[in-house]
Amino acid sequence: MKYILMMNTMKAGRGVPSWPKKDLQSHITFMMGFNKELHERGELVSAEGLSFPDQAKLVRAGKDGRPITDGVFPESKEFLAGFWIIDVDNPQRAYEIAAKASAAPGPGGVPLNMPIEVRQVMSGPPPDML
């Protein structure tokens, strides 16, 4: 079963690079070790980080089909900061992995305990819609 683990951030979440350098380094070291462990267990499908929310654009099709871009978002909007796709035997294992990501170290090495949204990835559209 494939699951996506999503790490969301508020727009103000640009604060990460302002951490002391050693705290940022421990956070990155943790994430690299975490990804390596998932890879070695054969559970990692992919992991990606996204660029900062200030570069995000919202696109809609105009009447002529041309894209209309907008970069203004409500203050309350949560932005995807990064995600992991994992392939595991059951949802409990997905939750265990999410909890580990949640506990990544923040400033002063204190676990961030950030919320990680866990969603199953569909293998395809329902057969009656193909």
Place this chain on the structure above:
Amino acid sequence: MKYILLMSGTGAGVEAYHAWPKQDIEAHMAILHRINKDLTESGEFVATQGLAEPKEAKVVRGEKNGLPVTDGIFPESKEFLLGYWIVDVPTAERAYAIAGRISAASVNMPIEVRQFATRESKS
């Protein structure tokens, strides 16, 4: 440059979609398949996924003992990721054009376009 095109919506929006006439859902799916095929042929396609329904979503936090704490209660207004496309394109404008096409195929839903983090975009 790799971009991710994110399609999001509320739980209520997903329920409304399920109530569409079958032929409209089929037409919608057919255009999305066509877009995937075109992107594959132009070499811009990296990946696409649909996610299971918002009502099955969980939010997980690590507790002090490291055990996962799950919660499935969300505000009504929360937007959930419904699916995404990852494309590899030469310019941001091309990513916007593809997002516009997906939007036009999906009742002009807004599509969030984000570049993958690179050394350049982080600096």
